[in-house]
Amino acid sequence: MTDTVYGPVTDWATDFDHGAPEYNNNIHQIWDDLKAAGCPIAHTERYGGVWLPLTHDLVKEIAYDPTHFSSLTPVVQQLKPSEVLKEDPEALGAPIGPVPPISSDPPFHADARRILLPAFSPKMIDPWRTEVEEICNKLIDDMGDVNMIDAAVQYTQHIPVLVVAQMVGLPLADADRFRGWVDMVLGGIGAERTEERMAQFMAMDEYLTKHIEDHIENPRDDLTTYLLNSEIFGEKLSPRHVFGTILLLIIAGIDTTWSGIGSSLWHLASNAVDRRRLVENPQMIPAAVEEFLRAYAPVTMARMVTEDMEFHGVQMKKEDRVLLPFPAANRDENQFANPAEVVIDREENRHAAFGLGIHRCIGSNLARLEMNVAIEVFLKRFPDFELDTTEQVTWSTGQVRGPRNLPFRINARA
Amino acid sequence: MRVHVDPSKCQGHNRCYALAPELFDVDDLGNAFELNDGVVPAALEDKARLALANCPEFAIIIEE
Numbered sequence: 001m002t003d004t005v006y007g008p009v010t011d012w013a014t015d016f017d018h019g020a021p022e023y024n025n026n027i028h029q030i031w032d033d034l035k036a037a038g039c040p041i042a043h044t045e046r047y048g049g050v051w052l053p054l055t056h057d058l059v060k061e062i063a064y065d066p067t068h069f070s071s072l073t074p075v076v077q078q079l080k081p082s083e084v085l086k087e088d089p090e091a092l093g094a095p096i097g098p099v100p101p102i103s104s105d106p107p108f109h110a111d112a113r114r115i116l117l118p119a120f121s122p123k124m125i126d127p128w129r130t131e132v133e134e135i136c137n138k139l140i141d142d143m144g145d146v147n148m149i150d151a152a153v154q155y156t157q158h159i160p161v162l163v164v165a166q167m168v169g170l171p172l173a174d175a176d177r178f179r180g181w182v183d184m185v186l187g188g189i190g191a192e193r194t195e196e197r198m199a200q201f202m203a204m205d206e207y208l209t210k211h212i213e214d215h216i217e218n219p220r221d222d223l224t225t226y227l228l229n230s231e232i233f234g235e236k237l238s239p240r241h242v243f244g245t246i247l248l249l250i251i252a253g254i255d256t257t258w259s260g261i262g263s264s265l266w267h268l269a270s271n272a273v274d275r276r277r278l279v280e281n282p283q284m285i286p287a288a289v290e291e292f293l294r295a296y297a298p299v300t301m302a303r304m305v306t307e308d309m310e311f312h313g314v315q316m317k318k319e320d321r322v323l324l325p326f327p328a329a330n331r332d333e334n335q336f337a338n339p340a341e342v343v344i345d346r347e348e349n350r351h352a353a354f355g356l357g358i359h360r361c362i363g364s365n366l367a368r369l370e371m372n373v374a375i376e377v378f379l380k381r382f383p384d385f386e387l388d389t390t391e392q393v394t395w396s397t398g399q400v401r402g403p404r405n406l407p408f409r410i411n412a413r414a
Numbered sequence: 415m416r417v418h419v420d421p422s423k424c425q426g427h428n429r430c431y432a433l434a435p436e437l438f439d440v441d442d443l444g445n446a447f448e449l450n451d452g453v454v455p456a457a458l459e460d461k462a463r464l465a466l467a468n469c470p471e472f473a474i475i476i477e478e
Contacts, residue, residue: 114443121444122428286432290468348467356470360425365444368432 004190005078006046013039017046018076018300018323019190024395028340031328041314047189048080050302051314051322056332056352058312059324062303063357068311069303069322070105071359072097075399076302076321077189092240099248100241102359109358115230115237116245116362119223125365128163132370135162136377148388151269151378151406152262159374160257163366168249169222170211177207182254186398208246212239223249249363256298257367259402260353261374263296264289266403267342268379269387274344279383282376288344289371294351295342297327300399301355326352327401384412415454416477417462419446423473430465430474437462446473 004019012030017023023030031054034042042052053059062069072081072094084091084098097103101112118124139155149155161175170178181204184197191197215224227242237245268275278285301324305316316322330351331339337348354361361367387393388407396402417437419430426444430437436458438446454462454476466474 117426117443121426121442122431122440347464350468350470350472352470354427354470357425360427364426365428 004046005192006190013037013042014044015046016042016044016050016052017190018050018052019047019398021395021397024397024401027327027401028331031325031331041312043314047076047078047321048083049317049320050076051311051316051320052325053312053322054325054328054332056329056335059326059329059352060356062322063324063355063359066105066109066358068306068309070094070306071103071109071301072105072304073321074099074102074301075186075189076323078193080319080321081304082319090240092244096241097244099244099251101245101362102248102252103244106358111232112241112245113358113362115227115232119226120362120365122365125369128366129369129373131166132159132163132373133377135159136374137381140377140381147410149408149410151265151408152258152403153405155378156262156265156374156402156406157258159261159370160254160367163370164250164253167223168246169215169220169224170250174207178250179254182251183396185251186255186400187396189398204247208243212242212246252361253363253366255396255400255402256361257363257370259298259396259400260293260296260367260371262402262404262406263298264292264371264375265378265408266387266393266406267292267296268375269385269406269408271342272386274342275379275385277344278375279379282379284345285372285376285379287346287349289368289375290349290351291342291344291346292371293353294330294336294346294349296401297330297351297353298400298402299353299355299361300325300327300401301359302399323399324355326355329356380414382408382410382413385410415456415459415462416452417448417454417465418452418475418477419448420473420475421445421447423471425471425473427470429468429470433468434458434461434465438465 004017009015009017040055044050092098095105095108101109104112139158143149143154161179165172165175184200219225230237303322305320307318309316333339354364385408388409391407394404396404424445430446431440439449440446466476
């Protein structure tokens with residue numbers, strides 16, 4: 001197991017590392033141990049100082065308080081925001097942030113978000129169903145007649161990237177490159193900041209800048225052109241704003257949904273009873289997806305403390321970061337009955353997989369559609385499959401958690 | 415029974431519209447509102463309760 005630049009974790013209550021592979025591999029055990037030890041808010045000096053609240057109440061309180069908890073840094077990396085600005089004086093600071101609107105604070109946030117909301121409303125997203133079904137079926141066709149597959153490498157990882165590329169108007173042939181960049185941005189938070197890594201960031205910057213310039217010259221019917229034509233406060237969005245939003249759609253739209261689909265299939269490959277129930281009763285899939293979202297929520301967000309303050313007994317300092325582990329909130333026994341148990345027909349399910357408050361995931365309708373269709377198609381084509389337990393499943397590192405390989409044995413196909 | 419979506423709490427999670435489209439709709443931004451002045455026919459009371467039990471922002475109010 002590889003450590004981050006900070007070395008091995010000595011104690012999860014006072015020295016946690018959310019970028020270490022060990023964290024995502026043992027995440028439920030780590031949270032349970034912390035809570036059992038009476039530690040509702042863990043802390044680390046790593047990454048410039050980070051807090052980790054674990055209960056639904058605390059996560060909700062922070063998500064609802066953008067005044068004390070800014071969204072400027074949705075991903076907790078090694079550099080603090082002030083250090084990022086020193087390295088790149090052109091980087092967008094508060095209240096816009098580098099990737100608006102996820103990195104924006106009120107009042108700017110609402111206006112930046114309103115531009116995007118109509119494109120992701122349920123009635124605009126629903127018509128994508130046929131497209132997603134075709135993508136999923138083709139991926140399965142491409143697997144051929146083999147009995148052993150890697151459902152992550154051959155299925156889950158491709159679905160969101162193909163959908164997002166079409167929406168944003170990027171060449172589908174470059175899908176692998178985007179996925180590589182996303183993995184670098186999200187998965188490599190604890191990796192050494194080598195020159196090679198920096199060069200990859202530059203390549204991503206150049207690629208997206210070219211993509212935007214091309215859309216300025218040749219407008220087309222996609223989200224990039226839509227953003228370039230959009231206005232905020234009576235003026236066109238700045239090129240930096242458009243760049244940041246495109247980057248956001250790629251980063252937030254790919255790894256997250258891929259992880260959500262992957263964790264769901266991992267569960268079904270390990271639980272024959274649940275798999276059979278869904279094969280026999282496909283109308284139960286939407287409720288099951290909500291339960292997978294609760295139990296295996298992929299995304300942890302983050303906030304930045306705006307001023308020195310006391311918060312539920314801990315002393316937070318300005319520019320400290322606070323992780324918002326919605327997946328931990330989803331397993332709070334004060335909010336959910338039997339939270340550790342996956343109940344695919346759970347009736348009461350106020351899970352926070354897509355966040356709480358003003359930053360609710362703008363792509364939630366698309367993510368839900370992709371998860372529902374991906375599971376529906378997979379179960380239809382492979383009504384019987386199981387996890388090959390001779391191989392290890394690797395989980396991603398960082399704030400988005402999902403399986404990166406899924407060794408499945410296919411026992412029946414239709 | 416009557417249902418109401420508190421617009422100051424709704425963040426567009428779209429759970430109520432997905433679970434009970436007979437009782438709720440969403441606007442162009444994806445935010446929910448109740449249909450038919452919130453009046454719930456007896457046959458749909460369970461659906462109204464289901465929507466309430468699945469709203470992450472606790473934005474749905476039921477009056478019985």
